[in-house]
Every structure is written in structure tokens, then in C-alpha cells.
Amino acid sequence: xxxxxxxxxFGLWKFxxxxxxxxCEYAERAEELGLDSIWLSDHIVTRNPTLDITxxxxxxxxxxxxxxxxxxxxxxxxxxxxHVAKTYATLDYISGGRMIMAVGSGSDLRDLEASGVSPxxxxxxxxxxxxxxxxxxxxxxxxxxxxFYHFDDVTIEPKPRKGPLDIWIGGKSDAILKRVVRLxxxxxPALTSPEEFRRDMDKLMAFGEEYGRPINSRESxxxxxxxINEDRAAAGRMAAPWLEGLPIPRExxxxxxxxxxxxxxxxxxxxxxxxxxxxxxxxPVCQPAEVMSQIELYGAKILPQFV
Numbered sequence: 327x328x329x330x331x332x333x334x335x336f337g338l339w340k341f342x343x344x345x346x347x348x349x350c351e352y353a354e355r356a357e358e359l360g361l362d363s364i365w366l367s368d369h370i371v372t373r374n375p376t377l378d379i380t381x382x383x384x385x386x387x388x389x390x391x392x393x394x395x396x397x398x399x400x401x402x403x404x405x406x407x408x409h410v411a412k413t414y415a416t417l418d419y420i421s422g423g424r425m426i427m428a429v430g431s432g433s434d435l436r437d438l439e440a441s442g443v444s445p446x447x448x449x450x451x452x453x454x455x456x457x458x459x460x461x462x463x464x465x466x467x468x469x470x471x472x473x474f475y476h477f478d479d480v481t482i483e484p485k486p487r488k489g490p491l492d493i494w495i496g497g498k499s500d501a502i503l504k505r506v507v508r509l510x511x512x513x514x515p516a517l518t519s520p521e522e523f524r525r526d527m528d529k530l531m532a533f534g535e536e537y538g539r540p541i542n543s544r545e546s547x548x549x550x551x552x553x554i555n556e557d558r559a560a561a562g563r564m565a566a567p568w569l570e571g572l573p574i575p576r577e578x579x580x581x582x583x584x585x586x587x588x589x590x591x592x593x594x595x596x597x598x599x600x601x602x603x604x605x606x607x608x609x610p611v612c613q614p615a616e617v618m619s620q621i622e623l624y625g626a627k628i629l630p631q632f633v
Contacts, residue, residue, distance in 0.1 A: 330599060330632035334621060335398055335549055335609030337367025340567055343375045344614035346385065352617055353386045357393040359625025360633070363426070365398035365549070365607045371436040380413050387421035396426035398549055398607060399496035399514060403432055403451035404441040408480060410455070411462040415486050423487035428514050429456065430496035447474065449501065456493055456509045463490035494547070498526050507533045507541060516549035517574060519581040520594070523548060524601035547605030548598060552584040553612050554591055554623045561586045568611035584608065588627045595632070 334356050336349070344352075353364055364386060366379040383395050395417075402410065418425040431448040432438050438445050454472045461468045466481040494512035495505055503526060506513045513530060515523070527543055534541035551568055555561035565585045572579060584591040595606065608628070610620040 329544070329604055331362040331547075331605045332624065332629050332632065333363030333365055333394075333547075333605075333607045334361055334624065335365040335367065335607045336617075337376060337379070337398070337609075338369065338372065338374060339376065339614065340374050340611075341613045343377070344617065348614065348617075349382065350385060350389045352621060353390050353393065355618060355621050356625070357390045359621065360629060361393065361621075361625060362605075363394040363396065363607070365396050365428070365609075367609075368397045368400045369434060369437060370401070370404060371434065371440045380417065383417050383425070384420065387417065387424070391422070392424075394424045394426055395421065396428050396494070398516075398609075399428040399430040399494070401432040401434075401437050402429040402455040403443055403448040404437045405455075407455035407458040407475060408462065408477060408482075411459050411482050414491060415463060415482050415484060418486040418491060419484050425486070425491055426494065427459070427491040428494040428496055428512075431502075449505075450474070453505065453509060456495075459493065460490055492545075494545075498522070500529065503530050504533050504537075506530060507537050507539055512545040512547070514547050514549065517572060517582045518548060519578075520597040520601040520603075521581075523598060523603055527602050543602050544604050546603060547607060548603050549607040549609060550582070550584050551611045552591070552608040552620070552624075553610060554584070554586070554588055554620060554627070556587045558586045558590075564613075564616075565611045583611075585611075588623070592628060592631050595628070599632070 366382055368379050369376050379397055414425055431452045435445045438448055451474050454474055458470055462482045463486050468480050469478040492511040494514040495510040496514045498515040498518055530541050553561050553565045569579050608624055610617050
């Protein structure tokens with residue numbers, strides 16, 4: 327399969343925050359090496375230090391020219407969609423049309439609770455929020471009166487440069503797959519295996535037929551926790567703090583991450599490609615001091631195998 331794209335993900339700095347200059351250098355080097363996109367992990371309340379991703383996008387936009395950017399994924403129900411529409415339209419403007427939107431209902435319920443949102447409402451709020459984003463990015467003098475949000479005669483200017491931002495939806499439950507079909511432009515799961523990706527893509531295509539909305543199977547991507555090291559044991563030790571506490575059995579983690587020698591990581595990516603996935607986000611799970619060397623490996627050892 328041709329047209330494989332590889333991006334890089336940042337966030338949840340378990341080993342400490344890198345300096346702002348280092349984050350800029352990560353982004354600049356990723357662009358120089360030909361990586362496709364940068365994805366920032368969105369959290370409001372966290373156990374580890376995190377940075378507001380809209381601030382980071384603005385900083386990265388000023389230091390790069392080509393590479394695309396998006397949240398992985400934005401907890402939309404924790405925010406008012408009018409504010410989100412304005413912020414991301416502005417980011418799209420200052421980046422020269424490089425923003426992609428990816429949203430989810432919220433994997434950390436504390437983000438919702440801290441924002442005064444009941445976790446029980448998150449699915450419905452996500453649906454209504456996506457509807458509002460699309461309206462505000464395409465229309466003027468918008469009025470909306472739904473279950474959760476009410477406003478009249480709202481116009482967002484400037485609107486995104488190339489029309490409404492593509493909205494990708496994270497997750498992999500049947501309810502989420504149906505939401506992708508009804509409301510999304512793309513599907514963005516994490517912690518999935520090639521076999522699970524193929525199974526869920528088949529479901530997605532079937533739901534598309536059921537809802538009368540054909541699905542483009544290429545509009546999907548997978549986020550993979552990644553640490554490349556020819557010493558498999560050392561790779562496992564580095565990644566271990568990241569993998570602890572994941573919502574899957576420990577013995578199932580390996581098939582859902584890229585941790586180990588280059589050849590093994592490339593082979594696993596090929597299995598995803600064979601399953602129909604053409605877009606990947608590799609998130610380094612390592613000390614900040616090693617992030618740049620991981621980016622170099624992605625550009626020198628991984629990307630050439632698929633371009």
C-alpha cells in the first residue's frame with residue numbers, strides 16, 4: 327500500500343518537562359526529516375506536568391513551515407465548542423492551514439469533573455460539540471439551541487483557510503465507531519493491534535453501509551507508544567514506566583506498541599499496513615534527553631521503509 331504517512335506525538339511528560347527550546351527543536355527536526363505531522367496529548371488535570379497544547383501549537387507554528395499539527399485527542403466535552411472553534415481556526419490561520427482536529431469524549435474523567443461536566447454527559451456533549459464546530463467553521467451568524475449549548479448570531483472569523491478542519495475521532499468501541507461514521511472525517515485509535523485494527527475497520531465499513539455514509543478506509547491512523555533500541559531489554563526498561571497502568575493486560579502490550587530493535591518495529595508497522603492502516607503517530611516513551619535521538623531514528627530508519 328502506498329501513501330503511508332508517519333507523524334510524531336508528544337505529551338504526558340512522565341520523566342519531566344523538556345525546555346521550550348527543546349520542544350521547538352523536536353518539531354523543527356521532525357519537519358526536516360520529512361515526518362508528516364505533530365500530535366500533542368491533551369490533558370487538563372494530570373499526575374505529571376503538562377503544557378496547554380494550544381500554546382504549544384502556536385509556538386511550533388512559528389518555528390515550522392510544512393508539518394501538520396493536531397491534538398491526540400482533544401477532550402471536547404470539557405470545553406465550550408465556541409471557544410474551541412475560535413482557537414483552532416486561529417491556529418489554522420497562523421500556521422498557514424496546517425491544523426487537523428481530533429476529538430474524543432475524554433479518557434481521564436478528572437478533566438471533565440474539573441471542568442464542571444458530568445462524565446455521564448460526555449458522549450452527547452461530544453456529538454453536539456462536533457456539530458457546532460462544523461457550523462462555525464463553515465457558516466456565519468450561527469444560532470444553536472441544543473441540549474447543552476445555546477447561543478445566537480455567532481460568527482467566527484477568520485474561518486479555517488481550506489474549509490472546515492477535518493475532525494478525527496479517537497477510540498475503538500462500537501459506539502465510537504458509529505460516531506465516526508455519523509460525524510467524523512477520520513478514525514484515530516490507540517493501544518490497538520494490527521488484528522484489532524482490521525477487525526474494527528471492517529466494523530467501521532459495515533456501519534458506513536448501515537448509515538448510508540461510505541467510509542474512506544485511508545482516513546484512519548494509529549497512535550503507537552514507541553521506543554527504538556537495538557538492545558531489546560534496555561528498550562523494555564525505558565518504556566516500562568509508560569506501559570504500567572495501561573487499560574490492557576501486560577502480556578498484550580507488545581502488539582500495541584513499538585518497543586525494541588528497528589527491524590521488529592518496522593515488521594510490526596508492516597503488519598498494520600497489511601491490515602489497511604496508512605497513517606501512524608509514533609509517541610516516544612523515553613527521557614526528554616533521548617527524544618531527539620528517537621526522532622532521528624524515525625526519520626532515518628523507519629520512514630524510508632514506507633516512503
